[in-house]
Amino acid sequence: MYITITSQKMGGNYSKSATDFVGYLEKENQGLEQEDMECFFNQFGDEISAEEVIKEIDGNTAKLENMEPRFYSITVSPSKYELGKLQDNSEDLKKYSRELMKDYVTSFNREINGNPVTIDDIKYYAKIEHQRTFKGSDLQVRENQPFATKILQLKTDIRKIGNGTMEGNIKYKEKEITKLEREAPHQQEGKRIVQGMEKEGSQSHIHIIVSRKDASNKFSLSPGSKYKASNVELNGKEVKRGFDRDSFFEKAEKTFDKTFGYHRNFAETYQARKDFIKNPKIYFAALMKLPTNEKALAFKLMGKTGLPMMPSIPVTQGQLAMKLFKGLRRGVEVAIKSSSIGI
Template sequence: KENQGLEQEHMEHFFNQYGDEISASEVVKEIDGNASKLKKKEPKFYSITVSPSKYELRKLENSREDLKRYTRAIMKDYASCFNREINGKQVTVNDIKYYAKIEHQRTFKGTDKQVRENQPVATKILNLKNEIRQIKQGQQEGSIKRLESKICRLEKEAPHQQKGKRIVQGMNKEGNQSHIHIIVSRKDMSDSVSLSPGSKYK
């Protein structure tokens, strides 16, 4: 979604342990095609989100390449944590089918503390906007200017602000918000062994 409207050189593509610039259609095809003998209700893949701290992000020299390197190191650790063997050999990252993508934006969700604590103000503003709409439609009498003034005051009274604006659901979070989404196939590269992080082998 972040690639919409961007020039090719600014787009973030999927990557894995050894490849870059993998298309979304290839990811879908590879993950969906690597699920033999799985039952309908069994997951085909697992989703991991890696969120470096603000301190860690500040230390990165080249955000894109450093985050890719970081992801590839994480996936080596992920693979080594499977306490099992495939054909007599310990599971390694070469047995794991995964695709990752870097994203640079995060938005406030309805469950975030800032949005929840701003909700009483948001409700009052919504009620005032409804009153204004009813006045405009002739359903009730009142001063639109006075109500708009109340709304302006409430906007400033909201406990959580960002760049002078009340924080609402869907607003982009400021600062470096880079993070990585990783899709890991349930089956190994050969599509014959199940590697579930929730199995007895974890």
């Protein structure tokens, strides 16, 4: 499960309207018949139009400064193993979204009118998408890049030879291109993986737009707060503040597992991935204590999700070298960022 929470920006500035973001989320509906489209939904309604989403989000920004985000984007990307537990991707993920947003509100250390934040206090809209494309930050694209650079240069040379500004053998260079295309380390359906290529297999995921202001348009609720939980004095009153991301991500996993009867392996947990980066000794010690079948599955999952595979690992914790930890940690930081896990 990969989850990110980001404030929406256009360049260096926060978006003043949800129009562009909503338009981006409508891309999969282009060319489809009405009955085949995925519509926006929220906690209480389905088939919400893009126009209504824009109107509601843009109209819920009272007293926000120009340098404050108007809304946040939550992206939830289940793994192929998690998706395999679903009977109907669209309906099941819609159900999960509504449970997930209950976890979201309980992760705030805030009160509205003296009461904890509830699902009725937020304004959000969600949409299910079923396609994903490779990004420039993805491991496959980055490792294919040296081949892409050479291919681009060869194509440039061919054009120059064709217009007479360069001497050379076009057929030879075309053979070189074919060779490079074949030798690129990451392929999909016999083609070199490039940025913008659609990913194969089930890629269903959830996009959620949540307003910075509460549903009454009076209180600010920021999941981007650097505080997990603290109290501060404001206008002579003690006010709670903060959002606990760790708690939200962990609740999100447990809610998915409970809703769909999913048995989560150690390597799939948010805590394990976090320990990999921050406490590698703890991570490997826990990994080595797993039952044999669970450990084997953990290694398989690490490879499938892009995490670097470990070389031969000594059995005892004392033999685990810090140099190995640091190298793997750097690798997993990149892998996690390219996979959009929210840490």
